Amino acid sequence: xKEVEQNSGPLSVPEGAIASLNCTYSDRGSQSFxxxxxxxxxxxxxxxxxxxxxxxxxxxxxxxxxxxxQYVSLLIRDSQPSDSATYLCAVKPGGTSYGKLTFGQGTIxxxxx
Amino acid sequence: EAGVVQSPRYxxxxxxxxVAFWCNPISGHNTxxxxxxxxxxxxxxxxxxxxxxxxxxxxxPKDRFSAERLKGVDSTLKIQPAELGDSAVYLCxxxxxxxxxxxxxxxxxxxxx
Numbered sequence: 001x002k003e004v005e006q007n008s009g010p011l012s013v014p015e016g017a018i019a020s021l022n023c024t025y026s027d028r029g030s031q032s033f034x035x036x037x038x039x040x041x042x043x044x045x046x047x048x049x050x051x052x053x054x055x056x057x058x059x060x061x062x063x064x065x066x067x068x069x070q071y072v073s074l075l076i077r078d079s080q081p082s083d084s085a086t087y088l089c090a091v092k093p094g095g096t097s098y099g100k101l102t103f104g105q106g107t108i109x110x111x112x113x
Numbered sequence: 114e115a116g117v118v119q120s121p122r123y124x125x126x127x128x129x130x131x132v133a134f135w136c137n138p139i140s141g142h143n144t145x146x147x148x149x150x151x152x153x154x155x156x157x158x159x160x161x162x163x164x165x166x167x168x169x170x171x172x173x174p175k176d177r178f179s180a181e182r183l184k185g186v187d188s189t190l191k192i193q194p195a196e197l198g199d200s201a202v203y204l205c206x207x208x209x210x211x212x213x214x215x216x217x218x219x220x221x222x223x224x225x226x
Contacts, residue, residue, distance in 0.1 A: 036217075090155070100158060105155050
């Protein structure tokens, strides 16, 4: 089992819809969770992160954590064509691996007009 | 504030040749990371530096890869000799300290022929 898993997609949603991206992780001791967006040919850029103690909303983006089921989700409301990109989930484990970030393979999102 | 700077942006070499990548982190960031990203995959950590000390190089193929961060600022990643399978994007990231948010540079796209 991979440490962090994402459905590679592609996930296609119409403009204005809610896009829901999910990520599962294997380490129960994971402390924090990150969502990065990566446009084709570009480097990952941080969208938002949450800690193990709660969800977070930032504009059109909401990150939610389900610790019992060990998955993290990213909701994008009012999706725009400019949101079309690969979304990378990254997890920071606890313990001695402090500082290490493990990425999933990414989910390709396409928002069509 | 300037972001993470990497050079070159693109490199094409023949197999068995050496190649080097350079990274200048965000000013004041003590932690520097080198990642490898294959097509359709998330970044994978190669090495992490705290100042000039390599604190996690467990994923670095030490038979052909080497890295240094002599003065705790800039870093160089070297491959010698390069193999066809080394074709990928090499990303550098930095963070203020271990466990803090990582910011990525634009990456170096390596093609080994």
